[in-house]
Amino acid sequence: MRHTLPIAPQFYVTAPQPCPYLDGRMERKLFTALQGEHAQKLNDTLSKQGFRRSQNVLYRPSCAECSACLSARIRVADFIPSRSHKRVLKKAEGLRRNATSPWATEEQFGLFRRYLDTRHADGGMADMDIFEFAAMIEETPIKSRVIEYTRPPGLGERGRPLAAVCLTDVFDDGLSMVYSFYDPDLADLSLGTYVILDHIAIAREAGLPYVYLGYWVPGSRKMGYKAGFPALEIYKGGRWQDLGDPADHKAELHPLSVDPIAEQVARINLPDTRTPPRE
Template structure:
């Protein structure tokens, strides 16, 4: 079947497969292709409806009897820096971030490989080759960027690469597609730092939201997303604001 759209995108559904987040569950996804001249605007519209992007595919869960995957986004202007976040920013004060064209290099792949081998060796990306990685970073029809994180060198210039985040620029914010970092720098909480950095970037751009993807209740690997409050969560009634607990 052709993936070319006429007036609206065609949607498809995957066959059932084991859920990567919750043991004993089965997942299915509804998806469409992000191609052609309207891919950028469609990416924004679908993100607002709870979809995520992977290369030229936009998808969202469509699991029978399960709604554990909840799309979340952070309102940048009302986000509050709690003490642990301020501590993370202070620890990483020597890190410089720069926004680049989304083009993969051997340096990026080496860092990605180290991250996967140390943190997610049993995950779906464990077998990604350098060509697979390049396709993930390079191949898309949307407005994407790669944010590099480097420790400042002795001369004050950016030095060793310790993290990177692939992001999409949407009409109403930024979407964090995938991030990876040096596993030997665990004390820096680089994953948290990259999210905080992009919340600040959204604010500087004058846009409202940072999209974080899916928070999955009951999944330890996704639980970190619930820490970034206040945040909006997509429900059957629309986006609902979730605030920090009082006291």
């Protein structure tokens, strides 16, 4: 009779660097490698505890004096679009969705560069080249998809021009929007919002209960839009809870708001991959 041991990944902490969300703060991440035959199960389990994937790494903010970043997800069954959401869906109804395997293309990269140059020229991805872009899209040890959105061709155009792209992971309980970008010239279509709304529709069609949006940060204008989605939950205090009034969640910016790394790691629940005994 043979058994395998439970997954026992090693966890590490990055060196501090400037926070992209809150001015004057320093960012630090707790992370572990995502690899091997149990990568999907590890990803599913840790994502329910506030972790996010970047290529073959799972990470969670673990800043020395700040606990502002809160993982956010939408409860699909309870989501009711607002009037503004309905207007976005109406304006973008001509878009066509195409789900593909995680494979990078030159057209995607061209859109990605235009998006960064217009919206995030001073961000951490500003210098990313086509090879790094391909790695972001293609280096995934779990079930991932690239969701492309194309618009009807204009005068003199051939084919359907690419309007938006989202790298999406498929969990056992939902969809995770790893990274999305869109045509900055189509600002009137509110494509960032539209892509989220369409992922809610995809999850509903697939019978998946959640759409994971990444992190919501109280006080960050970059992340404020996420609080505008109904049925939003945040991972806070070791459990998922309704967002409620966003004003009730103030950024915790003092040393005692963060537990020591060893205590954080000790409380992480890991999946048990032991093979049940044969009868």
